[in-house]
Amino acid sequence: MNRATYPKLFQPLDLNSLKLKNRITMTPLYLGYAALGGKISPLLLDHYRLMAQSGAALIVVENSSITPKGSGSPRTLRCDHDRYVKGLESLASVIKRENTLAALQINHAGRFAHAAEPVAPSEVPVFNKKPRALTKKEITTIQKQYAKAALRVKKAGFDLVELHGGTGYLLAQFVSPRTNKREDAYGGTIENRIRFPLEVLQGVKDVVGDFPVGYRFLADEWLPDGLHVEESSVLARALEEAGVTYLSVMGGTYESFFLPEIIKKSRRPGYMVSLASAIRKNVKVPVTTAGRISTPALAESILKEKKADLIGLARMLWVDPEWARKARQGRDRSILKCSPKCDACLQLVMQGKPALCPRWKKEKRKKYRDLYR
Secondary structure, three states, X not given: OOOOOOOOOOOOEEEOOEEEOOOEEEOOOOOOOOEOOOEOOHHHHXXXXXXXXXXXXXXXXXXXXXXXXXXXXXXXXXXXXXXXXXXXXXXXXXXHOOOOEEEEEEEOOHHXXXXXXXXXXXXXXXXXXXXXXXXXXXXXHHHHHHHHHHHHHHHOOOOEEEEXXXXXXXXXXXXXXXXXXXXXXXXXXXXXXXXHHHHHHHHHHHHHOOOOEEEEEEEEOOOOOOOOHHHHHXXXXXXXXOOOOOEXXXXXXXXXXXXXXXXXXXXXXXXXXXXXXXXXXXXXXXXEEOOOOOOHHHHHHHHHOOOOOEEEEOHHHHHOOOHHHHHHOOOHHHOOOOXXXXXXXXXXXXXXXXXXXXXXXXHHHHHHHHHOO
């Protein structure tokens, strides 16, 4: 039976100068596969080769640090110096060789950075650690670091760059009323709080020219005193006006992900779709949604109901790299699904080990362990 053809899911989409062959994208997923020091490893290359072979139209590589002081972990990719360009070239090549578009996400973790002295918009403590508030001079320096990193992404041969404005990292920290208590031009009203990410975007566009720039977009922190859709929509409209290529919408931060009510929410299929739908009503640029979209039928309904323009698969595509192929062939029942109650991969990453899925065959798990460096 081949009735499940999902015409919306496999409809092409023009993304500025780029043409996506379908509506399936891989949204960034940190798995701890990079080598120590943020370098490209054999395991990372093998992983992204497999993701590119999946048939997804766009692979967005996990966050890469714009400065060592803004790196999230010892195994977070880096693009803060020209010496990393060659390795990134090999990564872009592995992905594009499979007739798939390649993007690299760039980031500064801010108060979540794996650093002796994390910096942030304000001195708001997190996990018993207080970051240092950035000076205006440092803000300018970081904006230049974003621009230089984006230029390296372009030089490495990627098709586009994505600014990481999600997960409560630095760009989002400026926008949030919870983490931004500044009293200068970068704090206070929502118009002031969005100044930093808008200046980052403009600085990036000034150096990369017509190279497409996407944005990982935090719509709601899922915290009572945090950022919510009413204010994030202001940023969405401003980013569109500033020429962003797309918005990849998400919800939550490291301070809300592990709350009991959010854990319960995250086990539901399509648990972030409502956020994407709310943001999409405010903009005309393509909007990506993600969040446990485990079946092609759900993905098709999201597109059909115009709640989003692109479907982001992260852990779902990692668990079953044949997700897209099976969807096209109508073999829905054979798709391996990520169990909502399983957090084996997360536990491994938190222990500093490479993420492995219990649903994989024993041979694949062994291969990944052997490739790990």
